[in-house]
Amino acid sequence: MTVPLSAYEKIVGPTAITQLRRLGKKLGGIRVVHVNSTREGGGVAEILEWMIPLMREVGLDASWEVIQGTEEFFEVTKNIHNGLQGRPVDLSHKGWKIFQEVNEKNMDKLRPTLKDAEIVVVHDPQPAFLLALCDKRKGKWIWRGHIDISRPFRPVWKVLRTMLEKYDASIFSMCEFAQALPHIQFLVPPSIDPLSPKNRDLEPSELETVRARFGIDPDRPLLVQVSRFDRFKDPVGVIQAYRMVRKVVPVQLVLAGGSAADDPEGNAVLEDVMEAAGEDPDIHVLNLPPSAHLTINAIQRLADIILQKSTREGFGLTVTEGMWKGKPVIGGDTGGIRLQVVNHHTGFLVNTPEGAAHRIRYLLHHRERIREIGEEAREFVRENFLLSRHLREYLTLILAIRRGVDGRSFEV
Amino acid sequence: MTPFKVKDCALLVRMSGLPPAINLRELRERLAACSENALFHHFCEPLLRPAFDHPDYRNDFAVWAKWYLADRVLAERLGILDPFSMGSLEEVRAVTLDIIDERLSEVAAIPSAAPGDEFYFLEATTIVFDTEDRIASARELAPAIRKMTNGSVYYHFLEARRRTPAGRDDFSAWLKAEEKKNAKYIRALDSIDFYFHTLSNLKEEIIAALEKVERKR
Incomplete structure (x- = not known):
C-alpha cells in the first residue's frame, strides 16, 4: 500500500514535506535505480518499500531492482556479510567466483536499466560487483553499506574493496562503519516509516488479538526482542538476561524473529534459541514470516521494555521502531544502537546479559520511568529517524553529487 | 523594508x-x-x-x-x-x-x-532551502520565529555570523535597513548570549527578547 507524502504532514509538519517536494522539483525527473538482493525481509527492503514510491511522488523516476541468486550465492554472501562484520570466515576463490557469476547473470538482465540510469544506488555487498560489469555507464553509482564494517575480517574486505573503490560515492549509517575509500563517503542514518503496517497506530482490539494468539499474560511484564535469528543479535544472551530477572520478577519474554531470503544461517540460530529456551512457557520464540508486519507492530506495542542486545549492529531499525512506539530500549552498546539509545533518555546501553538484567529490573521497579523514557524516545525518533529526514538526505545527496560536493553550503 | x-x-x-x-x-x-x-x-x-x-x-x-x-x-x-x-x-x-x-x-x-x-573528523555541506515564508516588519518577527524550525533558527541566527561579512545574524542585519526605527529590536537581539543555548532554548530566548520590546512599545 502506497501512502501519499501528504499523509506524513500530521506527523512531521507541513514544512518538512514542502521541503521534500521542492527538492524533488530541483531534480526534475532524474532516473534513479536502487539495487539490492531481497524484496522482503530485513531493514533494507523495508526502507526501499517506502522510498521508491515517495521518490516518485516528489518527481524522480525511481525504481527498485532485486538481483536473483542461488542458494550457494546466498551462502557466500552471508559469509561476506559475517566477514565484513568482523567474523573470520572461510571464503574460497570458488566462493568469490560464484559471487561474480551471479552478479554477471543479473547484469545481463539489468544492463539496459543500469546503463542509462543517472543515479544507481547499490545496497550492501551482494550486488556490489555489478558496477565493474557495467561498461559505458552514464550515471553516478553510489554504494550504500547498511552494515557495520568498522573492523572487517581483512581477507574479505580486501576483495570487496577492489569492487567498491570504483564507485563515485558511498553511504554509511555512521562514521564508525566507514572504511577508507578513494571517493566521497556520506553519512546517512536510516529511518522508519511511521505509517507502515509495522509502525502505524493500532486499535486496542488488534493488540488483544495478537496477545491472545500467542498466549501472552496481560498481568505480567513483557520483554520483547524483535530481530532476525542471527548470532550478532545475541538472542541467547537475551534469554540469559530474562532468566536473571525471572528469579525476582515474573516476566515474560518474546523473541520474534523473521528470516530473510538472503540469510541461510537463520535456521541454525533458531535451533540454538529453541534449545536455550527449553520448556519455559514464558519464553515465546516466534518465527514469523517477513510479511508479519502487523504482528510485529502489535508485539512491540504490547511490550513493557524492548530489548536489542546485539553484539554487532548496523543501525538497528528495530530499536527505532520500539522507540517510536514509546518504549524504553535496552540495547547492545554497539553500532547504530549507540546513536539512538542514550542512557536515561531513551533507554540503556548494555554490554552483557547481566547489564541487561540490571536495567530491566531498574525499569520494572520504576514504572514511571518506563513511561517517561518511552515518551522521550518517541520524540527523539520524530526529530531524527523518520523517513522524511532520510528522504531529504538522499535528495540533497543526489543534488550534491550532481553539482560536486566542494563548497560548505549551497542553496536549492 | x-x-x-x-x-x-x-x-x-x-x-x-x-x-x-x-x-x-x-x-x-x-x-x-x-x-x-x-x-x-x-x-x-x-x-x-x-x-x-x-x-x-x-x-x-x-x-x-x-x-x-x-x-x-x-x-x-x-x-x-x-x-x-x-x-x-x-x-x-x-x-x-x-x-x-x-x-x-x-x-x-x-x-x-x-x-x-x-x-x-567529519565535514558537512549545508543545504539551504527557501521556505517561501516572508516577514514584513519587525513586529512580525517574534511570531514568525515561533513558527520556524530549529534549522531556520540555526541558519539565520548562528550560521549567518560566519556567512556574512558583517558577522551579524540575519534578523538584525535585516532590521538595520531601518536602524533608527528598529534600534530596540536590534539591541534586544545583540544582547543574547547565544552559543551555550540549544536551538530550542535559543529560539525561546529570541522570541522572549523581541516580545519584551513589543510590550514596552
Whole structure:
C-alpha cells in the first residue's frame, strides 16, 4: 500500500514535506535505480518499500531492482556479510567466483536499466560487483553499506574493496562503519516509516488479538526482542538476561524473529534459541514470516521494555521502531544502537546479559520511568529517524553529487 | 523594508578523509591538518545533529575529551571555547591547539580512547532551502520565529555570523535597513548570549527578547 507524502504532514509538519517536494522539483525527473538482493525481509527492503514510491511522488523516476541468486550465492554472501562484520570466515576463490557469476547473470538482465540510469544506488555487498560489469555507464553509482564494517575480517574486505573503490560515492549509517575509500563517503542514518503496517497506530482490539494468539499474560511484564535469528543479535544472551530477572520478577519474554531470503544461517540460530529456551512457557520464540508486519507492530506495542542486545549492529531499525512506539530500549552498546539509545533518555546501553538484567529490573521497579523514557524516545525518533529526514538526505545527496560536493553550503 | 526571506537548512555530513584519532596526540595532529570545514562542523554544527537538550559541552572535541579520553580538565578547557566570538576559524584552530599542547605538557601519559571510541573528523555541506515564508516588519518577527524550525533558527541566527561579512545574524542585519526605527529590536537581539543555548532554548530566548520590546512599545 502506497501512502501519499501528504499523509506524513500530521506527523512531521507541513514544512518538512514542502521541503521534500521542492527538492524533488530541483531534480526534475532524474532516473534513479536502487539495487539490492531481497524484496522482503530485513531493514533494507523495508526502507526501499517506502522510498521508491515517495521518490516518485516528489518527481524522480525511481525504481527498485532485486538481483536473483542461488542458494550457494546466498551462502557466500552471508559469509561476506559475517566477514565484513568482523567474523573470520572461510571464503574460497570458488566462493568469490560464484559471487561474480551471479552478479554477471543479473547484469545481463539489468544492463539496459543500469546503463542509462543517472543515479544507481547499490545496497550492501551482494550486488556490489555489478558496477565493474557495467561498461559505458552514464550515471553516478553510489554504494550504500547498511552494515557495520568498522573492523572487517581483512581477507574479505580486501576483495570487496577492489569492487567498491570504483564507485563515485558511498553511504554509511555512521562514521564508525566507514572504511577508507578513494571517493566521497556520506553519512546517512536510516529511518522508519511511521505509517507502515509495522509502525502505524493500532486499535486496542488488534493488540488483544495478537496477545491472545500467542498466549501472552496481560498481568505480567513483557520483554520483547524483535530481530532476525542471527548470532550478532545475541538472542541467547537475551534469554540469559530474562532468566536473571525471572528469579525476582515474573516476566515474560518474546523473541520474534523473521528470516530473510538472503540469510541461510537463520535456521541454525533458531535451533540454538529453541534449545536455550527449553520448556519455559514464558519464553515465546516466534518465527514469523517477513510479511508479519502487523504482528510485529502489535508485539512491540504490547511490550513493557524492548530489548536489542546485539553484539554487532548496523543501525538497528528495530530499536527505532520500539522507540517510536514509546518504549524504553535496552540495547547492545554497539553500532547504530549507540546513536539512538542514550542512557536515561531513551533507554540503556548494555554490554552483557547481566547489564541487561540490571536495567530491566531498574525499569520494572520504576514504572514511571518506563513511561517517561518511552515518551522521550518517541520524540527523539520524530526529530531524527523518520523517513522524511532520510528522504531529504538522499535528495540533497543526489543534488550534491550532481553539482560536486566542494563548497560548505549551497542553496536549492 | 524588503520582506525578510525565511530559509531553512539541513546538513549533509561526510567523512573528512582524515584517519580517526585514538589519543590526544593524534587528535592534535589531525586538528592541525584538518580543513576549516571540519573545524566548523565539530565546533558549530553539533547543534543540528541528533542530541538531547543538555549536553555537557557544545563542541565535539570537548565531548570526546570527557567521555572517551576521560580527561575532564581538557574537556572543561575546550568546552568553554566559543567559535563565534573569534575572528576566524584559523583563530579557533590556533586556540584549540594551544589548549591541547598545554594539556600534553601537563599529563604524564597521553590520554587515549578505547578501540571503537576513536574521534572521526567529519565535514558537512549545508543545504539551504527557501521556505517561501516572508516577514514584513519587525513586529512580525517574534511570531514568525515561533513558527520556524530549529534549522531556520540555526541558519539565520548562528550560521549567518560566519556567512556574512558583517558577522551579524540575519534578523538584525535585516532590521538595520531601518536602524533608527528598529534600534530596540536590534539591541534586544545583540544582547543574547547565544552559543551555550540549544536551538530550542535559543529560539525561546529570541522570541522572549523581541516580545519584551513589543510590550514596552
